[in-house]
Amino acid sequence: GAVVSQHPSRVICKSGTSVKIECRSLDFQATTMFWYRQFPKKSLMLMATSNEGSKATYEQGVEKDKFLINHASLTLSTLTVTSAHPEDSSFYICSARLAGWYNEQFFGPGTRLTVL
Amino acid sequence: GENVEQHPSTLSVQEGDSAVIKCTYSDSASNYFPWYKQELGKRPQLIIDIRSNVGEKKDQRIAVTLNKTAKHFSLHITETQPEDSAVYFCAASSRDFGNEKLTFGTGTRLTIIP
Numbered sequence A: 001g002a003v004v005s006q007h008p009s010r011v012i013c014k015s016g017t018s019v020k021i022e023c024r025s026l027d028f029q030a031t032t033m034f035w036y037r038q039f040p041k042k043s044l045m046l047m048a049t050s051n052e053g054s055k056a057t058y059e060q061g062v063e064k065d066k067f068l069i070n071h072a073s074l075t076l077s078t079l080t081v082t083s084a085h086p087e088d089s090s091f092y093i094c095s096a097r098l099a100g101w102y103n104e105q106f107f108g109p110g111t112r113l114t115v116l
Numbered sequence B: 001g002e003n004v005e006q007h008p009s010t011l012s013v014q015e016g017d018s019a020v021i022k023c024t025y026s027d028s029a030s031n032y033f034p035w036y037k038q039e040l041g042k043r044p045q046l047i048i049d050i051r052s053n054v055g056e057k058k059d060q061r062i063a064v065t066l067n068k069t070a071k072h073f074s075l076h077i078t079e080t081q082p083e084d085s086a087v088y089f090c091a092a093s094s095r096d097f098g099n100e101k102l103t104f105g106t107g108t109r110l111t112i113i114p
Helices: none
Strands: A004-007 A010-013 A019-025 A032-038 A044-051 A067-073 A076-081 A090-097 A105-107 A111-115 B004-007 B010-014 B019-025 B032-038 B045-051 B056-059 B062-067 B072-077 B086-096 B099-104 B108-113
Touching: A004 A090, A010 A019, A019 A032, A019 A090, A019 A111, A032 A067, A032 A076, A032 B099, A044 A067, A044 B099, A076 A090, A105 B045, B004 B086, B010 B019, B019 B086, B019 B108, B032 B062, B045 B056, B045 B062, B072 B086
Parallel strands: A010 A111, B010 B108
Antiparallel strands: A004 A019, A019 A076, A032 A044, A032 A090, A067 A076, A090 A105, A090 A111, B004 B019, B019 B072, B032 B045, B032 B086, B056 B062, B062 B072, B086 B099, B086 B108
16 A cells, blocks of 8 residues: 655654654655644544645644645645644644545554643 | 544454444535544554445455445444454545545544453
8 A cells, every 4th residue: 555654753842842744655646635633542633635736725723824734745745833832742643645536545654742 | 514423432342243333424425434443653544445336345354334325334343353452433535615535533442352
């Protein structure tokens, strides 16, 4: 199956700093990537849909100025958590989908963010 | 938007018995229904999926059924093994203003008792 990598796997930062998370599709081109957030023992909540070369579409309640998403190429999307606070601590997972509708999403391994 | 409900939230079964997890969805336009298995701290892994033009799909010990009229779909795991213990999520794929996205159920923690 298709492989999606995510970096870093874990990050600890101080309150007020910004953190960038990278999501890469290693062996396929992903016109669409997705960013999810998962709290402990909870489900995956979609934060935004990222289309290559265009602005991301954010879900209701997600602050686009706080969670900056860039999808500059067909294999890379980045999520930057700006001015992070302890409540931003979570497991962030990206996924990438092959071109076409209703196709499987391949998930990255996730990034555990801890904001002190 | 789409709303997906999943039951039960926890499920314990004896090794070798069957496990069934049920989901309902709200958007009749949803056409793709994947099931994911997630182990602690790991990424979700697709275990089976079904599209709206079929009612049932089977892959070895795992099967999924879909009832579009009632808007519900179920995961069936037979001959359960300890390695089946994990959290399982159902999802439904819908289109929202031209974007296709997955809405996940709340998850079922499955424990296989040896």
